[in-house]
Amino acid sequence: MRLIASYIIGLIFGVGISISGMANPAKVLNFFDVAGAWDPSLIFVMGGAVVVTFIGYRFVLKRPAPMLEQKFxxxxxxxxxxxxxxxxxxxxxxxxxxxxxxGGALPALGTGKSEVFIFVAALLAGIFAVNIMNRMRQMRSATA
Structure with missing residues (x-):
């Protein structure tokens, strides 16, 4: 059941990211280009996400536990x-x-564009590098 719920949630998220334009790097870069071709539409995407999350958490956290876990x-x-x-x-x-x-790059993998794959590869390399550095720091502090 957890796997099915995860799939459905991921599908809804990916569709929402795609519809909102967050998977389109040009739209995102235009949002940051306030001196040029500024596109303020992502303010509404982010604002909508914040409002939905704020309201959703108010309902969900009133429950004693999540539906598929023992505790929050x-x-x-x-x-x-x-x-x-x-x-x-x-x-x-x-x-x-x-x-x-x-969040925008993972649904964009479906486009097959090389820059998306390069970004995701760099993202994964960064995650692995941070994990290795954290393990090394923990080992150093354990031996000290």
Whole structure:
């Protein structure tokens, strides 16, 4: 049942990303080009997502547990640290340069365009590099 629910949720997300234009790097880059061919339409996409999420969380978190899990898995940390700020900066810079974010790039893989595959390969390489660096840091602090 979890696999089916995951598939349906991913399908809805991918269709929404595609319809909204978030899988189109030119549309995203035009959003960031405030001095040129600025396209403000993504403000409405992001605003709509925030409103739906805000309302949805109000209903969902009133339940004792999720439908397919024992308990909710919500973040407990609220502090700002260097990895969070650095990761956010790298994400924003990459989104501004490439026009893709991970959520928009995955549905765009279906276009077969090489730049999407290059972006996803770089994304995966970055994830693996961070995991390796975190393991090395943990090993160093365990031996110290």
């Amino acid at each position: 898995q919500l973040p407990t940390r609220r502090d700002l640290d260097l990895p969070l700020i650095g990761g956010s900066a790298v994400f924003g810079i990459g989104w501004g340069i490439a026009g893709f974010c991970p």
